[in-house]
Structures are given as structure tokens and as C-alpha cells.
Amino acid sequence: MLKCLGLSSGRKLVRVLEHPFCAKQCQMLANEKTARVIDGKSIAEEIRSAIAGEVRRMKECIGKIPGLAVILVGQRRDSQTYVRNKTRACEEAGIKSVMAELPDNCTEDEICNALSSFNKDPSVHGIIVQLPLPQHLDEGKIFNVLSLEKDVDGFHPLNMGNLAMRGRESLFIPCTPKGCIELLIRSGVEIMGKNAVVIGRSNIVGLPASLLLQRHHATVSIVHAFTKNPERITREADIVVTAAGVPNLVRGNWLKPGAVVIDVGTCPVEDPSCEHGYSLKGDVCYEEAIRVAAAITPVPGGVGPMTIAMLLSNTLDSAKRTYNFT
């Protein structure tokens, strides 16, 4: 049902073809109730405004502000957009941001040198390396250089181990899964004792989301490409967090009535009606899901804005820890 098209940015653009069952089922469900939409944009704005207040208070009290350093490698248009959004958000919150831009064909050593210099810079409290990196670069080696105390993306394996182990605390929780949990909590969704399914097991979203949900005492099942009958497992879930990057993967009949759905997927899909010829689609067939779920995040405007808010939050926390400011 899906067709991938190459994009100059390197990212795949997906064409979503006609979905006859989808249309039929939507019609059948037309008169049924509609899920509450979890407004990530407005929740993220609230959080960013609170962070801006904290940054002002910090500046007034100790004359310091948090600083974020961004390493951007290559010319991917999507990465450039993400980075621009992050630095703009910093600016709005009063957080200093600095950037190192490196060419597509740079070496691991050049990235590590940039990292080392940010590691040493006392005005930098958080460092992110915008992913994905060009294929010739070894992510693992590069992240090993990143100072644990500045790993505001929470991608270092020691951070992940501390997130996984009971009785330990990671310095930083990865931004996207942290945003998902924050959306659940701020929407009044109880997590403890609930069945949760995480679809996808990337290091950046699926894995830490499953670990975080367990920390909140959910019973977690992790669904991935090798799972047989993913719909059957998903249908048992009170909470579904999906981060597969496959538009329309999760159909209405995958969901238990009353489930809460957090859609992390953001895939550019061909859409001639949009200005740039494409629009962003989540993993969930929204039109179907909205008639089965109790609550759902839209795409865009759901998890996306929360990721940036959590990045600012982690950077602020890091600066507070550095200056012992509470």
C-alpha cells in the first residue's frame, strides 16, 4: 500500500495509496464517538513558557544562562529544519545556542574535535549531534566522546543502562519518549498497572519509551518488524506508543476501544494539496483511530513539539545541576 520515493534531502518520501477498507470503516463508524485530541503543541508551549521563566530566574539569581551546542553534519534539509527549530526554541526560552556545521564528507575525528571543544566549554550545558549522520560515520564511536554530563539527548549507553536498571537514575531521559510520558501525565492518563504496547524499538524512541513506561510500572510489550500478529498484541493495550515510521500502519481495528494513542511517527507523504508537495503523516490511521481511542495525539502537533520542549528542559536541568541552582 506504500511506495517510497527518493528525496534530495536523503529522506524517503512515502506515497500513501488508496485504502478501500479505511474509507469503508470510517463511513461505518461515522456516527460514533470521537477521541479526545491531545494537543501537544499547546502543552509544549506551556512547558516552554515555564522554562523561559526558570531561565530568567536563573539569570537574575546567579547571572548565568543555560547553553546548548548543536553539531550538524551535511546538508539534509530535514535535519536543517529540525536544527533551526531547536535553535529558535532556545532563543525564545533565553537559552544560548551555538552550532558547529560540518560538511557531509567530514571525518569522525573532526566531529570528535568539535565535541571535545564543547565538552570543555563551561557555558555549554547540553550537546546534541543531529541524527542521522552520513553512513560513513560510526555513531557509537562519536557518542562515546560526548560528555555524559552534557548528553541532553540521553543517547549515551550509560544513560540508557541507568534508565533501564531499577534503583538507578539516568542523568537525562531521551527527549521524545520523555515527551510522550509527559503528554500522558498532563492528560491525566494513569500509567501504573496499565498494559502498554510500544511499536518500534529504535535506540532513540522505542527502546527508551519501553524502559520509561516500565519505570512508571506499566506492563510493556514491544512490537517490531519480526512480530507476528502485531494487531493482536496492540489490541490488548490501554496505552499505545507507536514509533515505526510507517504511515497508516496502526489501523482502527488494531486498537482496544478506549485506548490512549501516542503517535511518534512523522513521515513525509506525497500530498499535492500542500505547499511543498508533501505533508507529515503519523503511524496511525488517524481517521479510524479517532473513533476507537479515548485520546490520541495528532501528527503534526502532537509529540513533535514536545521533543523540543524536553530538549530545553534537559538543557535547563543540566545548567541547574552545574551551578547547583534549584
Next chain:
Amino acid sequence: MLKCLGLSSGRKLVRVLEHPFCAKQCQMLANEKTARVIDGKSIAEEIRSAIAGEVRRMKECIGKIPGLAVILVGQRRDSQTYVRNKTRACEEAGIKSVMAELPDNCTEDEICNALSSFNKDPSVHGIIVQLPLPQHLDEGKIFNVLSLEKDVDGFHPLNMGNLAMRGRESLFIPCTPKGCIELLIRSGVEIMGKNAVVIGRSNIVGLPASLLLQRHHATVSIVHAFTKNPERITREADIVVTAAGVPNLVRGNWLKPGAVVIDVGTCPVEDPSCEHGYSLKGDVCYEEAIRVAAAITPVPGGVGPMTIAMLLSNTLDSAKRTYNFT
């Protein structure tokens, strides 16, 4: 149905009371087929014999043997037994073992000093701190001192993070879950694409077992004390790994017919017919499970012997890595 009794060793002894449903169901199922018993003792012996062969080859080729250091704190009888079994197994395999025994009331610094000295000792390739430690000691702080290259129990959070993350490799896989996977593989049980349930989420067994099963591409659900309807989730599993430490928790009607059951539980249960007044019981109601499952590990004689075999295997691997011996 269970009653806990204190033991001088500090470990709980559990009395298992009469289980009317258990008896009735067993009678009903009396004529049905019986699961294959996965003989952990004999598989572990095979592995230990192969390790002994490798140790001899190493000695002949480079004049070195692997060395294991054990830190034992306090007088717990069960810990003393476990440590004795480990050092005996080392001896049989030709692995050198050294031990530091510290009193119940020792300080964290004393343990860290012992650790540091083993960290520096080039004839020691693996170090284990026998758990549990007395309550006044902070396990986390102590494990932070342990050299990653000698963490043959695989309990360091960096090892755990590397085990969790795709594209990364941990230096050591924790012994008990490694033993569980080895039992599955050597019994010809396919893991990829299967539904697996892990009961219990301890840092030592449940967590790494769930991460390892995911590495082998199983669809994993983690059941714990907050799980509602654990029997319903467990009944969906093709593979059940249970490490709850609650005798008879997993009943026959918790299992899908044809499931493979790995029982990590070993709880001392009052048993006047035994020499010491108690016997070891697993988490699984064995008499019921054996008539539903396709294969099952007994307790004792299932996972237990594998844990020690995997400890020897990790110690040998560490020595091979140190001397670059293949």
C-alpha cells in the same frame, strides 16, 4: 497459599500449603502428554567440559590461565554455598579463583579497596561481588568501581546499556539470562518472531533476559507485581521465562499449550522429607505445567547449573580478550 518463614541465613523460607485446584487439575490431565524436560545439568556439564578444554589449550599455547576473583560479604549461608559452587567449578575447569571475604559490618570503602586491588591484578580477568549485599551498602556505588573489562556478571549499567541498544555490544552478558537463552538455543527452540513473556524485572535476571530475548528478535512482554491479569498475558507466550521467586506462581492454566518454560525461580520451601528440612522450588507449578508445555526446565537442575557455566564462559572470554587469544 504461601507463608514466609525467616531463616538464619537471612533468606526467606517459604511454606507451600495444600493446593486443591492443583491436585484436581493434575488428576484430570493425568493421561495427557508430558513436556520434554530441558536438562540444564547435563547441558551445563557439556559446556563446562568444553571450557576446560579451551583453558588447557590456552595454557599450552600461551602459558596463561583465566582467573576469577570473588568478593563475599557477610555470613549468609546461601551466598556461601553459591560462592563455594562457583570456586569449585573454576577449579574443575582449570580456572584460578581468588576470594576476598569481608565481614557483615564492613564499609563500602573496604569493598571498593578489594575491588580496586582485583581491578589492577593482571592474573584476574573476572570479578564478581556476590549479591545480595548487607542493606547498609550501596550496590550502585560499589559496581561503579568495578572495572568494565572484568565485570563478568555484566551488572555494570554501561554493560546493560550496551545490551539494550541496537548496534552496540556489551562486553559481558549477565550469566543467568545468558544461560536461559543458551538452554533455548541448545534445545532447538526458535526465538525469532516468537512471543516471549518475562515474569519479574530484576536487574540481575528479568531486565537482561527481556533485553536478550529482544536481541534474538522475540516479541517481549514484561510481567511484574503491578501487572493486572498476568495469566492472560502469559497465556499468549510461546516462551515463558519466569524469575519472580514465588513458588507455584505460574499455574498450568497460565500456559499456552506447547509453550517452552524456563523457570529461573529457586526458592527454599519447607520440606520435612529433605535432609535440611527444605527443598528448592521454582516459580512454576511443575506438575501442572509439564502437561501443558512442550518443554520445561526443572528446579533444581535447570537454569541453576547454567548460571555457573556462563560465569566460567564469561571469565574465559575475558581472559581470551586480554591476551588476544582466539
